[in-house]
Amino acid sequence: MEAPYDDRLLHQRVVGGDESALGEVYDRLSSLIFGLALRVTRDRVIAEDITQEVFLVFWERPLAYDPERGTLRAWLATIAHRRAVDHVRAEERRRVSALGPRLFEREPVRLEDTVLAADEAQRVRQAVTSLPDGLREAVELAYFGGRTYRQVGEELGVPEGTAKSRIRLALRRLADALAEEEV
Amino acid sequence: MDPVERLYLDALMEDPEVPARSLRPQLLAGARARRRPAAPTAAWAEPYAGRVAAMDALLASAVDDDWSRIIVEGWTLQELVAHLAAKDGLLAAAVGAPVLGPPIDAVDSLSRTNDVQAYERARSPEQTRRDWRAQADALCRHLAGLPATTPATLDGLEAPVGDHILARCLETWIHTADAAQTAEIRLPDPIARHIHPTADLCARLLPWTMLFSGMDGSGRTLHLTLTGEGGGEWRVPLGVEDSAPGEPDAHITADVKRFCFLLGGRGDPADFPADLEGDLSLARDVLTAAPALSGP
Numbered sequence: 001m002e003a004p005y006d007d008r009l010l011h012q013r014v015v016g017g018d019e020s021a022l023g024e025v026y027d028r029l030s031s032l033i034f035g036l037a038l039r040v041t042r043d044r045v046i047a048e049d050i051t052q053e054v055f056l057v058f059w060e061r062p063l064a065y066d067p068e069r070g071t072l073r074a075w076l077a078t079i080a081h082r083r084a085v086d087h088v089r090a091e092e093r094r095r096v097s098a099l100g101p102r103l104f105e106r107e108p109v110r111l112e113d114t115v116l117a118a119d120e121a122q123r124v125r126q127a128v129t130s131l132p133d134g135l136r137e138a139v140e141l142a143y144f145g146g147r148t149y150r151q152v153g154e155e156l157g158v159p160e161g162t163a164k165s166r167i168r169l170a171l172r173r174l175a176d177a178l179a180e181e182e183v
Numbered sequence: 184m185d186p187v188e189r190l191y192l193d194a195l196m197e198d199p200e201v202p203a204r205s206l207r208p209q210l211l212a213g214a215r216a217r218r219r220p221a222a223p224t225a226a227w228a229e230p231y232a233g234r235v236a237a238m239d240a241l242l243a244s245a246v247d248d249d250w251s252r253i254i255v256e257g258w259t260l261q262e263l264v265a266h267l268a269a270k271d272g273l274l275a276a277a278v279g280a281p282v283l284g285p286p287i288d289a290v291d292s293l294s295r296t297n298d299v300q301a302y303e304r305a306r307s308p309e310q311t312r313r314d315w316r317a318q319a320d321a322l323c324r325h326l327a328g329l330p331a332t333t334p335a336t337l338d339g340l341e342a343p344v345g346d347h348i349l350a351r352c353l354e355t356w357i358h359t360a361d362a363a364q365t366a367e368i369r370l371p372d373p374i375a376r377h378i379h380p381t382a383d384l385c386a387r388l389l390p391w392t393m394l395f396s397g398m399d400g401s402g403r404t405l406h407l408t409l410t411g412e413g414g415g416e417w418r419v420p421l422g423v424e425d426s427a428p429g430e431p432d433a434h435i436t437a438d439v440k441r442f443c444f445l446l447g448g449r450g451d452p453a454d455f456p457a458d459l460e461g462d463l464s465l466a467r468d469v470l471t472a473a474p475a476l477s478g479p
Contacts, residue, residue, distance in 0.1 A: 032192065047202070061240070074189075115191065
């Protein structure tokens with residue numbers, strides 16, 4: 001999937017050493033990146049450090065991102081997720097070794113380039129099935145069926161605007177559902 | 184990215200989490216320390232400062248093997264960077280900006296390139312990167328206080344410094360593209376605002392590339408359409424003595440970036456993708472002559 005025009009332009013500017021473009025990327029995506037890191041680490045200070053580092057890495061090595069291969073949002077989220085998971089695993093290892101000698105080495109888990117571990121993805125799917133039918137159908141068509149807002153509206157027999165607001169409402173419910181499970 | 188991931192990110196964006204304090208000022212300060220932003224300079228020199236920053240971004244990812252790989256002209260990446268520093272240094276000398284590296288002995292590009300490459304071979308690639316960047320930034324800072332029309336002589340060619348710096352921009356861009364190709368990295372284009380003046384220089388060079396190729400274009404006019412971001416329309420008088428363009432004799436339509444690269448010696452004029460109209464043999468002559476001023 002190619003990146004939208006905005007992503008391309010911001011990327012061109014960051015490669016050309018334009019600091020204000022980095023500021024714009026930060027303004028647009030920092031709360032997402034912070035939220036993602038916070039959900040994995042459950043530590044606001046660590047999540048802030050990871051957020052900072054994600055944007056610094058993008059600035060320092062902007063050519064590692066290729067707009068032909070995906071959105072900037074997905075790229076930064078993938079880095080954030082990887083760093084957050086690394087942090088959690090390092091913490092676990094520290095805790096385990098503090099408890100004494102280990103009887104079993106944990107299987108090393110391969111780090112996928114993803115923003116969601118398999119169990120988290122399962123939780124997202126689960127949360128979708130728990131949505132009220134009207135919202136669930138809209139989300140399934142838009143995300144799993146690849147439909148546009150207009151097509152979702154046509155298939156559900158509602159105006160495009162209604163389809164759009166159902167999807168947004170569904171996203172908010174999903175966010176709440178996922179946040180609740182973490183507590 | 185798979186649909187569940189996209190859904191997850193969209194859901195997170197609906198439920199924004201905000202750090203206790205803004206990390207923005209800290210981020211920008213940290214960023215400056217990790218990779219220097221484009222040097223502040225005069226508006227007309229910004230396309231060059233931007234290409235320097237882009238080359239620096241490419242060099243940030245270079246590892247040991249990359250530095251010793253041959254890029255162009257039989258030069259390694261380190262030697263190529265030294266070559267850029269050599270030519271930047273000559274322009275710096277021509278306008279009274281600080282010249283870094285070995286003291287200037289010869290003032291032609293090839294001899295200066297040999298001198299700077301010999302000097303840099305004794306240094307680490309990371310030092311070469313720093314030396315080149317320091318020279319480029321010193322030049323940018325100096326240009327901030329000069330008018331674009333300030334005359335400067337480089338390789339015996341006197342021209343306004345504004346044109347010389349656009350030529351440096353094009354060369355830095357092309358060599359960054361050369362290095363990116365070797366490293367199999369996709370290099371994004373400069374922004375349109377930086378491409379356009381570079382393309383304008385290339386259009387204005389056409390009478391000279393014709394002259395250098397032994398072709399007489401005097402009294403003839405080319406209508407040049409360059410497509411893509413940063414492109415535009417030009418009416419170019421093809422004789423160096425011509426004071427103004429006349430009615431177009433030929434029309435060339437081509438991609439702006441490919442056209443700039445053709446002037447910079449990248450691409451074969453014989454199979455250059457372009458639409459030609461009007462006097463076709465004149466249009467073909469223009470393309471054949473286009474790379475005439477490109478050197479290493």
